[in-house]
Amino acid sequence: MNSQNGFLLSFIKYGENDAVLHCFTEEDGFQTYFVKGIYSKRNKKKALLQPLSMLSFTINPTRGNGIPSVSRFELVKSHDMYMDIKANTVIFFISDFLNQVLRHENKNPGLFFSIDEFINELNGKNYQCHLLFLITILKIQGVAPLINDGQYLDPETGTFSVNSSHHLFTEEISAIWKTAMCSENLYTTKIPNSLRKDFLDSLLVYYHYHITDFKIPASLEVIQQIFE
Numbered sequence: 001m002n003s004q005n006g007f008l009l010s011f012i013k014y015g016e017n018d019a020v021l022h023c024f025t026e027e028d029g030f031q032t033y034f035v036k037g038i039y040s041k042r043n044k045k046k047a048l049l050q051p052l053s054m055l056s057f058t059i060n061p062t063r064g065n066g067i068p069s070v071s072r073f074e075l076v077k078s079h080d081m082y083m084d085i086k087a088n089t090v091i092f093f094i095s096d097f098l099n100q101v102l103r104h105e106n107k108n109p110g111l112f113f114s115i116d117e118f119i120n121e122l123n124g125k126n127y128q129c130h131l132l133f134l135i136t137i138l139k140i141q142g143v144a145p146l147i148n149d150g151q152y153l154d155p156e157t158g159t160f161s162v163n164s165s166h167h168l169f170t171e172e173i174s175a176i177w178k179t180a181m182c183s184e185n186l187y188t189t190k191i192p193n194s195l196r197k198d199f200l201d202s203l204l205v206y207y208h209y210h211i212t213d214f215k216i217p218a219s220l221e222v223i224q225q226i227f228e
Contacts, residue, residue, distance in 0.1 A: 004057045005076055006031065007115050009099040011049050013039060019049070020067070022099055023057075024115065029106040033057060034069045048075050050082055051095035052119060081123045089219075089226045090122055090130045096217040101137065101207075111140050121187050127227070128196065132186045134203045135177070143210040145177060153177050155206045168202045177202070196227060 006025035014020050017039045025031050038046050048055065054076040060069045081087035098115070105111065114136050121129035138144040145153055150160030153174040160174065176199055180189040191199055200223075207214045 002059050004028065004031070004059055006055060006057060007098075007112075008049065008051060008053050008055055009095050009102070010051070017043075021049075021070070023055070024098065024102050024105070024112065025057075025107075026109070026112050027107060029108060030102050030104065032067055033059070034067045035073070036069065045073065048073070050091075052091050052115070053077075053079075054116070054119075079119065079123050081119075084125070086127050086226060087122050087125070089223050090127065093217060093219045093223040094118070094130050094133065096219045097134070100215060100217065101211055108140070111137070114140060117187075126187060128191050129187055130223075131191060131196065131199055131203065132180055132189055134207070135180050135186060138206070138210070139181075141211075145181060145206075147178060147181055151175075153202075155202070156209050158206075158210065166205065168198060168205055170198075173199055173202050193227075197224060200224070 004023075004025045004027055006023035008021060008023055009030075010022045012020045014034070017037050019035045019038045021033045021035060023031050023033060037043055038049070055073045056076050057073045058071045060071050062068045081091065102111075114133070118129055118133040118136070121133075135144065143158065145158045145160065148160050150162055151171050151174060152161055152164045153159075153169045154161050154165040155169060156165070160178065164170070172195060176189065176191055176195065180186040183189055204216060204220075
């Protein structure tokens with residue numbers, strides 16, 4: 001048996017009492033685990049199945065190509081943000097997002113740390129941190145925009161130019177991108193409430209161009225409604 005710390009990205013009920021978990025782990029990157037009996041009436045551990053919760057898993061040895069099974073798991077860190085409707089909406093959106101874009105990601109300590117940093121920001125009621133966290137992922141993946149003297153970000157080329165190439169990437173939106181990219185702590189970047197929707201839309205457009213097979217998260221509509 002071995003132990004793993006990982007962020008829970010999604011979980012699916014399997015049969016009557018079992019579940020399949022998708023996690024991003026510290027040692028092995030994206031992993032899928034099978035948990036037996038988690039939905040049985042006497043099992044209190046199902047309360048720990050919260051998106052983006054950091055869990056410590058004890059993994060049973062596998063034979064062949066089967067899904068590794070979990071013999072036990074514990075909560076590593078406890079947060080009260082799950083009681084906050086805005087924070088909870090952000091959590092579901094980001095877990096949905098990460099479950100898609102990290103499917104083929106191997107061990108990546110920088111990415112694992114950045115998820116923890118994002119959660120700490122959200123726990124501190126920084127309700128715009130998810131927008132800036134998406135830029136962090138682009139930086140870690142090596143597909144973030146290249147900074148130059150241009151005023152308008154071209155989402156397809158990932159460079160700034162003197163002329164606008166996309167209606168969403170106005171001078172204001174492009175300036176937020178550039179400020180975040182150049183900041184020592186991008187979470188200090190201020191995004192006006194009136195521009196948050198357009199900024200999120202610009203992020204999704206950029207991901208479409210630079211992340212293979214990217215799809216709009218199903219939870220997008222909910223997060224837009226909460227922050228209108």
